[in-house]
Amino acid sequence: MSYGECFVERLGALGETLNAKAKGNARADRLRRTPALADETLVNDALETFGEALPGLLLESVVDPDHPGHLLLHTWNGHRTTTARKIEHGGVAYIPKNLGSGLVQSVCFALPSLPFGTPAKLISSMRDFLSTYARLQPEVADLLVAFGLATWFCDVMTVAPVLYLLGPDSAVSQALRLLGCFCRRPILLGDIDFAGLATLPRRLGATLLINQRYLGRRVQRTLLASNRRHFGLVHGSERLDLFGGKAFSCEDFPGVESGLRVSLSPTPGPLPTLSDAQEQLIARNLQARLLRYRIANYDKVPGRKIDASAFVPEMREPASTWLAPIVDCPELSESVHAEILRQSQEAAGARFFDPKCVVVEAALFFCHDPDPAHFFVGELAEKVNDLLKGRHEESNLSDKKAGLVLRELGVYGERVATGYKIVVTDALREQIHQLAFAYQVPPAVDGVRRCRYCRVFQVLPEVG
Ligand SMILES: [Zn+2]
Numbered sequence: 001m002s003y004g005e006c007f008v009e010r011l012g013a014l015g016e017t018l019n020a021k022a023k024g025n026a027r028a029d030r031l032r033r034t035p036a037l038a039d040e041t042l043v044n045d046a047l048e049t050f051g052e053a054l055p056g057l058l059l060e061s062v063v064d065p066d067h068p069g070h071l072l073l074h075t076w077n078g079h080r081t082t083t084a085r086k087i088e089h090g091g092v093a094y095i096p097k098n099l100g101s102g103l104v105q106s107v108c109f110a111l112p113s114l115p116f117g118t119p120a121k122l123i124s125s126m127r128d129f130l131s132t133y134a135r136l137q138p139e140v141a142d143l144l145v146a147f148g149l150a151t152w153f154c155d156v157m158t159v160a161p162v163l164y165l166l167g168p169d170s171a172v173s174q175a176l177r178l179l180g181c182f183c184r185r186p187i188l189l190g191d192i193d194f195a196g197l198a199t200l201p202r203r204l205g206a207t208l209l210i211n212q213r214y215l216g217r218r219v220q221r222t223l224l225a226s227n228r229r230h231f232g233l234v235h236g237s238e239r240l241d242l243f244g245g246k247a248f249s250c251e252d253f254p255g256v257e258s259g260l261r262v263s264l265s266p267t268p269g270p271l272p273t274l275s276d277a278q279e280q281l282i283a284r285n286l287q288a289r290l291l292r293y294r295i296a297n298y299d300k301v302p303g304r305k306i307d308a309s310a311f312v313p314e315m316r317e318p319a320s321t322w323l324a325p326i327v328d329c330p331e332l333s334e335s336v337h338a339e340i341l342r343q344s345q346e347a348a349g350a351r352f353f354d355p356k357c358v359v360v361e362a363a364l365f366f367c368h369d370p371d372p373a374h375f376f377v378g379e380l381a382e383k384v385n386d387l388l389k390g391r392h393e394e395s396n397l398s399d400k401k402a403g404l405v406l407r408e409l410g411v412y413g414e415r416v417a418t419g420y421k422i423v424v425t426d427a428l429r430e431q432i433h434q435l436a437f438a439y440q441v442p443p444a445v446d447g448v449r450r451c452r453y454c455r456v457f458q459v460l461p462e463v464g
Contacts, residue, residue, distance in 0.1 A: 046093035071096035102199025113292035151245035156302040167264030181283040183207035202241035311344040361441040377420040
């Protein structure tokens with residue numbers, strides 16, 4: 001028996017042992033059939049949940065129209081809706097979570113879902129709402145609409161959408177309030193600390209709309225680390241789950257984070273007033289229709305292939321998050337695609353000055369040298385500085401720094417009397433080409449084949 005067969009057999013035996021233990025134990029039996037819920041709470045033999053994607057059924061938490069402080073569970077099967085305190089499916093009973101205390105109390109849950117007409121109609125009502133209450137450039141309004149839609153589907157995507165808003169305080173605050181009317185489970189936050197974030201219950205998937213320009217380092221790091229769905233956050237004994245869309249007010253655009261940015265212009269007069277009553281009415285209406293849009297498209301969105309090959313690598317996954325929910329709306333998706341491309345090109349421009357990219361570019365130059373037995377780090381630094389000078393960049397890279405960057409990239413040489421020497425072998429050529437492609441340095445992606453390794457990495461990978 002091979003190791004693989006033996007392993008499979010052992011797994012089978014383990015499964016049988018587990019099954020035997022579960023027999024006769026109603027609670028374990030339920031959990032076995034719904035393994036994703038193994039850490040959920042059972043109350044009176046029912047599973048408490050904020051929502052579940054079950055085979056053939058999407059359960060959603062909605063506000064109880066008669067008791068706004070309480071939640072109900074809601075489904076739509078393509079023909080009719082069910083909204084109840086308890087819903088049974090596949091032999092398991094589900095009930096909504098109690099809102100309890102902490103930040104979850106600030107979440108604005110949707111009302112039971114309503115028909116949305118067509119995607120175009122839904123999008124047009126979101127656009128109309130934005131143009132009534134904010135004076136936005138059309139491409140900015142489109143990004144806000146796409147962000148809103150992306151928040152309804154990020155629980156089936158790899159990364160959550162992140163939006164940075166720059167501009168006068170009043171314009172940014174108004175934009176965040178408007179986003180609060182059509183994002184999924186939004187929370188508007190003016191000031192937040194780590195302890196506050198830690199009160200958010202797991203698997204809630206709230207959209208955090210943060211109107212605080214200077215976040216503490218710990219809070220900022222935690223928020224950004226929470227945007228990959230498959231990775232948990234553990235701080236000491238605490239497990240945090242902050243996965244969901246995020247919009248930040250910011251003073252300067254951050255450089256490297258994988259979010260999209262919008263710049264809001266100062267308006268000549270005061271912004272239109274949005275009263276609390278109007279805000280609530282619009283939010284209820286838009287969110288109920290967006291909830292139906294989510295339920296109707298939940299299974300389709302994750303399978304959509306988005307051609308993100310035109311974007312820099314760090315923007316390809318976010319591009320799928322932003323574009324997959326709107327492929328049925330060609331006009332909006334074209335506008336958002338163009339904006340992602342513009343921001344991607346800006347990021348690509350920054351690569352011309354990034355030490356890692358320029359070091360890789362210089363190393364690639366030595367790999368393409370016809371007489372390439374070896375090169376010294378001093379020569380590499382000289383080439384790097386020539387490249388920087390040619391780009392009117394004043395900073396200089398020292399020999400030492402060039403060597404450090406090279407080692408960070410995983411390229412090692414040997415110390416000899418005349419300096420730090422890198423021997424150019426076939427393996428090194430291949431490694432440098434891989435790095436050059438990964439960092440998209442200009443000579444690696446200009447379509448010119450300078451050697452046989454250039455050819456290998458000519459095709460850009462497609463991200464689905
Ligand atoms: Zn080459």
